[in-house]
Amino acid sequence: MEYMGLHEIPPSGAGKNRAKLRKDIEEYHIAYAIDFDDSDIDTFMPETGVRGSLHTNQFLTRLESLGVKNTNTREAIRNRTVQKTLSMSDMILKFFFIALNSKTDWTLQNLPTAIVNKNMERFNLHLQPPRL
Amino acid sequence: MNPTVKKRIDLQASLQQLKIHKGSTANFSTREDNSRDLLGKFHKDRSVWIRDRRRVLQCLSYQFPCALQLKQWGILKDVKCSLCEKYYKERNIPEPPDSVESVGHIQCYCPALQLPRIAIHHGTWRELMFSIRKSSNELNDASEPRWHFPSALSPEAHAE
Numbered sequence: 001m002e003y004m005g006l007h008e009i010p011p012s013g014a015g016k017n018r019a020k021l022r023k024d025i026e027e028y029h030i031a032y033a034i035d036f037d038d039s040d041i042d043t044f045m046p047e048t049g050v051r052g053s054l055h056t057n058q059f060l061t062r063l064e065s066l067g068v069k070n071t072n073t074r075e076a077i078r079n080r081t082v083q084k085t086l087s088m089s090d091m092i093l094k095f096f097f098i099a100l101n102s103k104t105d106w107t108l109q110n111l112p113t114a115i116v117n118k119n120m121e122r123f124n125l126h127l128q129p130p131r132l
Numbered sequence: 133m134n135p136t137v138k139k140r141i142d143l144q145a146s147l148q149q150l151k152i153h154k155g156s157t158a159n160f161s162t163r164e165d166n167s168r169d170l171l172g173k174f175h176k177d178r179s180v181w182i183r184d185r186r187r188v189l190q191c192l193s194y195q196f197p198c199a200l201q202l203k204q205w206g207i208l209k210d211v212k213c214s215l216c217e218k219y220y221k222e223r224n225i226p227e228p229p230d231s232v233e234s235v236g237h238i239q240c241y242c243p244a245l246q247l248p249r250i251a252i253h254h255g256t257w258r259e260l261m262f263s264i265r266k267s268s269n270e271l272n273d274a275s276e277p278r279w280h281f282p283s284a285l286s287p288e289a290h291a292e
Contacts, residue, residue, distance in 0.1 A: 068268050073267045076263075078170075079173055091252065092249060093238060
C-alpha cells in the first residue's frame with residue numbers, strides 16, 4: 001500500500017482475487033459488448049481493490065482487506081460513497097442542460113476542472129506528483 | 133402516537149400500497165437487489181442537499197424531462213440526444229443512429245459529457261481513498277500508516 005497509484009501497484013489482497021477479478025471483468029465486458037483483453041486485468045486490478053457493487057458485502061469485505069477493521073466505519077464509508085455518487089448524478093444531469101445551451105467544447109474543457117476543484121477544496125485534497 | 137410505532141405503521145402501509153401499483157417505478161422498487169436500503173439511507177440523510185434527493189426521486193420515478201420521457205408524454209416526437217447531435221455536428225463526425233436521450237444515456241454514454249463524467253468518477257474515487265486513508269490501520273513497507281494518492285493522469289489515458 002506504499003503507493004496507491006492507478007495502474008501502478010495493486011492494493012492489498014488483489015493478487016489473491018485475480019481469478020475472481022478476471023471473471024468479473026469478463027462478465028463486465030460481455031455485458032457491455034466490449035472485446036476482452038487480458039491486459040485489462042492489470043488495468044482494472046488497482047481500481048477493483050475497493051470497487052464492486054455497493055449493495056453487496058463484497059465492498060465491505062474489500063474495505064476490511066484494505067485495513068478498515070471497524071464495522072461501523074466500513075458502513076459509514078459505504079454510505080458516504082453512495083451519498084456522493086447519487087449527489088453527483090444530479091450534477092451530471094444539470095451539466096447536460098448547461099451543455100445544451102452552451103458550446104460543447106466549454107463543457108468538455110472547463111466543467112471537469114470546475115468539478116475537480118470543487119471536490120478538492122471541499123475535502124482539502126490536492127493532487128500529488130507521482131512518486132518516482 | 134409514539135414516533136416509532138407511527139413509523140412502523142407507515143412502513144407497513146407503504147409496503148401494502150406497493151403491491152397495488154404495477155407501474156415502472158413500482159417494478160423498480162420491488163426488484164431484487166436494487167439497493168433499496170442504501171437509497172433509503174440516502175433519503176433519510178439530512179446532510180444531503182434536498183435538491184439531490186429530489187433529483188434521485190425524479191429519476192427513479194421516471195419524471196426527469198429527457199427526450200425519451202417527453203416523447204412518452206407526447207411533448208416531443210424525436211428521442212435523439214440533442215447534445216450528441218450538436219457534438220457530432222461541431223466535429224463533422226457522422227452521428228450514430230442509436231443515441232436516444234435517456235437518463236442512462238446522459239449519465240453514462242453521452243460523448244459530450246465524457247470529461248465531466250471522468251472528473252466526477254475521480255472525485256468520488258478520491259473521497260473514497262481519503263476515507264480509507266483516515267480509517268485504515270494497514271502499514272506500508274516502512275511500517276508507517278501512510279497513504280499516497282494517485283496523481284491525475286492525462287485525459288487520453290482515461291478516455292472512456
